[in-house]
Amino acid sequence: MIIITAILQMLRNGFVLSKTVIFIWGLVLSHALVSNGVVDVFADFLGDEKYNLWKAIMVKSFLEGLSAVLKVAVIHVSEAYIGRFKAIIFCTGSFTMGLVLLWIRASHLDIVTLIFAIVLIALGTAGKEPTLRDFFDYQLREKVKKNCTEKNEGEDKEPSQEKERSGKNDSAATNLWWSTASIIGSVIASFFLSSDHWGENFEISSIVMGATCLLFIIGIFCYYPEEKPSESPLTIPYRVFKAAIKNRRLSYPSSKQDYNNEDSDDASSEDFFYRTENGEVHLLPRHPSFSLFLDRAAMMNNSDDEEKVRKEEVCTVVQVRDVKNFCLIIPLVVTLFSYNLVSTSGNTYFVLQASTLSSYNIGAFDVSIMALFAIKSLITFVVRTIQSRYKVVRPLWSIAVGMFFSVLCCIAAWQVERRRLYLKKPDDDIPMSIMILTPQYFLLGLMEGFAEGGLKNFLSDRLYSESMKNFVEPYIEMLLGIGKFSSILFALVFYKWIKDEINHSRLDNYFLVLASLSFVYLGIYIFYAKFKFQRRRVAVPAETIQETIERMDELLQVEVDINQ
Template structure:
């Protein structure tokens, strides 16, 4: 038994835990990964960022002031508002047409070059109208409307084509090992293709917002230093033409883009096949459908009013033709294609809210601009500051949302 003296001589055991450095290195690692994710550069990106900035620059320097131009030329306020609303509708139609032409025939590169050239030519036309026909208000008004059409065509490729094109250039690629060394094509990394495209979309949003903000800030600086309308138009034309030329010169650096086919053709063919086979009974087994990987008997989304579209994927057992022959004849489609068409048609109720959204947008580009004239400071500078604020909010809000959701 240990004596009291021995017990007192024994020192107590103290567990000293080393301070974990994770509190410091964990945020540092996350910041490092974030920087590596966003700051992925290819030579092609530099040619595209200038075009994005030029779109933002010209939009804030010229396009948002169309309402003022019409009012200054003596157009009544209701007529000017109608003209801007028609222009918004034309923009939607042109966006739809150019996106489908790019997907089915030309690819995004040619569509972007064509539309940007139209944008620059419209600005040049507006400068010539003010320079040589400034005394004839009727001629200037006609040329202004023509300029609005050309610029609208130029803007129409921005969302569907330019954004997708930038994202494709930000995907990490690797050489095709099956090709010769001299002719190795850049192909997407197949095992991580979904991850690559997700990361590329994050990069695309980041650099798009940065380039757009640079263009907006530049337009505000120009509005403060330049007040002559013709000089503003010349600068805007020069910026857009230079951006178009720079973008075209970078063709050899771009990842090759090929037309993938218009989704409208698939929708039409699925609707046609389902209508032709509308007399067939519903499937009794999952195997009655062609390429039914999901194994379900009801194809999602299961909405009664469009359930007849399932017949497009239904095998015709009474026919002597094989499944491949039925597919070649346009009478049979995989379940995946039919489900995509059904998902698109299921969005029709949501589309009914778009007219209200369009009215709000039309108000922002018409009466909002006119109301800016009642501000005490320079109306051109004031309204550009508001659009600059909009650009900053557009950049900040998504990151705040992502941090709150992930946290």
């Protein structure tokens, strides 16, 4: 019922038809097609090229990690220098060039060409979210505002009502069109792209990507003009750290008025963001402890404070709080070490498992590994949509639920690998259907939906500025992407179980160790979340809030009595 309600609400609020949709939606569709048909199952191509298991793991892990890191770089360049439109064209062109390179050299691909193509593809995937999504959202938001203005023309309605309605509908419209493109792209890839003909896959993907990129460029005559690039989200942390280091010798003030409260809208709520200890006023959050020195970035203790504020040498308390909250999530990501290993396994070991299994026929349709990735993406989308809209599980515990599903996913993979090795014949032919991997990918979708969605909601709820909120997802993906490089080192530790070919390896032992490690890290995370976060939530005691409410009620009653 919750799923149906969410879908109906999205359809009701999100159906916005515009000429810009035609030009942008095609590019979103091609990204979904290529991601599902090429990028996600790239390890299968490496297996077909007779690369050993080690190279397949290293190349695929490198592709995922590099894409996550480049995503932050693309955001910085687009927001601070060239704008989203030019960044999208550059990234899409790089994506197309990488696919063309693989298409031309597919039959005799050397390692240098492969690495160059991977860098181009990683840059292309980095430009999809949030750059392309933000551009799509901006265009639909402007369209909704225009529709509201035309509809309300001549009516007696306040501009605030128009703004409220447009703000409510624009994100729903983006989610609707974006989700539709992702689903259709995954279905097309499952039906028309085959892991047995990689040359054709690269050819189709490069043509589709190039054509939709050209269509996107043609749409420039219909797009609403973008605002000029102003400031990248990366600039704020740089300024905060720079100001904190410069003011490192300042002592903590005894009053909150000694901080730069320029961006604080509600002065009455400022007390909830400060904490006084031993006569010193600190900014919240106060943990982790290494971020305490960032408070000095907002201190105003000198006579030339106004000049420093004008030159942006003194940051606001809002900026400092946001940066401290970004630092807050780093220890959480460290506890997700095993989660990164499981997530990488889904794009490497699980894909190589599928390459040794027989396909499953549904009528004239052969179920391939691409269909399983489509199932995983659908499960992830449903979970994250429900969580972001209804908050069925609190963000901190949503991460724990995702880590629990990672344990179950490893156990399922362990059982499948044991069965696969048991049925292996001397000619390496294994009489097992690829559908036996469905539970693994189903659990993988639940794992990513709960864990990454929980991380995003946890950090978004603690941020104040909109520019930093838009940076949440790329920031999390960057941290997780860096962690995925660890899968290469982890495979080196258990080199005795990982041979040149998957049928000669003991991945069942690897998955069992990974399940045990995931269970241990789940315990570490629960301990950390319970004693480091929930205990700190009492920074604003319930008694204080209740006393404030009661005081406001008393004042209102006094005012009513006076008026009477």
